[in-house]
Amino acid sequence: MTDGGPPPGESGFDVATPLAAVTLCERPVVALTAWLTRALVYCAGTGRTLQLVTPPASRLTVPLVAALRETGAQWVVYDPDQRAYYDGMCGVPMRFDDGAFRHDDPLAAAVPGPPVPPVASRPLVASAYAAPPPPTGRQLRVRLEVKHEATSWTRIGDPIETLFQELTGHPPAGWGPVEPVDRVWRTADITRFCREEVPTHSWVTVTGAGDLPAMALLEVTRVADGVQESIDVAVGYPLPDQQPPLDELAGLTDRLAGAHQLSWLYAETCLGRHDLTRPAHAEGIPLPIALAIGPGVTEPVPAGTTATLPPRVRIGPAHRPTDWYQLSRGDSPAGWEALIGLLTGIRTGTSGLT
Structure with missing residues (x-):
């Protein structure tokens, strides 16, 4: 290579x-x-x-x-x-x-859409993958999709800037179409890049600043009804028992839903390297924290299902309501049961939640 x-x-x-x-x-x-x-x-x-x-x-x-x-x-x-x-x-x-x-x-085989729980019965290579060293930290992962109208005033990068500011205390430091990044963070520059240089489908790598390592991949795609931003953010914490700001996620999602057309947001935490790199051995099992579902994406099936849905909280503006489901505190695999129950009890539309 x-x-x-x-x-x-x-x-x-x-x-x-x-x-x-x-x-x-x-x-x-x-x-x-x-x-x-x-x-x-x-x-x-x-x-x-x-x-x-x-x-x-x-x-x-x-x-x-x-x-x-x-x-x-x-x-x-x-x-x-x-x-x-x-x-x-x-x-x-x-x-x-x-x-x-x-x-x-x-x-x-890979399954598209939201995360699925690990299958314990799958055979593993009896190597370093199955016998990993002790984890050195904890990670928070947030994935989401937002849509914009394809207009001359549409600006790319605002949601990810909000995420970095709220989760790390600092806006992003840099960005670039590849790694290592070589450009100072400015949403106007990213918007120009996505609109003029790669107008159909763009990948942008984003790096953070401050004491907490933070990295993200921003994928910008032209879709039939506008422009879609798909965001995958990771924040690293130095200690395995250090908890991310879980109590702030609902408020953060509410602000995102108020400012943008939020399709969905999923948050999880797991043990992992503080520097956010992914090793070729098992780390902690990802633990679901929350799932938010925007308007027009999915709707609960009120009858004919035996799934036990987690409590729903309505957030976002009245004209663009979003459903917030708290799955766990990120400290127990029970969050998978709540997520499976939720995904079983909803009817899926055209988003990435399939």
């Missing part, structure tokens, strides 16, 4: 088949570089799956993890001790078969 050069064709990968494009990388930390960004775009355009192969010691940055998830790309880890491959996201064994790396367990 290289950082420069033209957009990768089949010759730019270590292995290229009609199904997959495989690239090998042995760096300690793998970021969403210009080359990988072009590789993801190339694979999307040719119907291939990008499969990034690293050694077990490699870690991925927040924007790269988000980009892999959004595009259906895969992180494949080679374990030299066992001479075996496994999925770096979940530890499920993989093998190269018929033109691509595939999961040995079909249940491990």
Whole structure:
């Protein structure tokens, strides 16, 4: 894998088949570089799956993890001790078969939409993935979608600026289409970039300032009814027992819903590295905190379901109401039961909540 050069064709990968494009990388930390960004775009355009192969010691940055998830790309880890491959996201064994790396367990296939609970019965490679070192910190993850009208005064970046300010005490420090970022944070510059340079589909990496590490991937897409911002934010806390500002999330979501057309917001916490990089071994199980659902996205099914829904709180302005569901305090897997009950008891519309 290289950082420069033209957009990768089949010759730019270590292995290229009609199904997959495989690239090998042995760096300690793998970021969403210009080359990988072009590789993801190339694979999307040719119907291939990008499969990034690293050694077990490699870690991925927040924007790269988000980009892999959004595009259906895969992180494949080679374990030299066992001479075996496994999925770096979940530890499920993989093998190269018929033109691509595939999961040995079909249940491990990626599922689009909101997070799903880990499946304890999935087989894991008996390696560093299943026997991780003690976690060094805690992370808060917030994912959301907002929509705008496609007008000359539409401004991109305001929601993510609000998130960084509220969660870290500082606005974002920098941004760029790839890592490492090289531009000072200004929403006017981001809006110009998304409108003029990459008007159909843009990825923007965002970095924070201050004592708490914060990173995000902002995805801007032209859709039939306007412009959609998809945001994935991670904030790191140095101690495993340190709790994020959970009591402030409802108020923060209320302000976002008042200022923007919020489609949905999901928040979770988990044990993990303070620097926010993702290792190729198991960390803490993500624990759902809350889910907010905007107007016109989904609606509860009032009858014919046995699901026990968590309490609903109406937030946002009267003309654009949003439903807030507190799933847990981020300290128990019981939040998964509440989330599953909620997703079972609603009828899904056209958003990413599928």
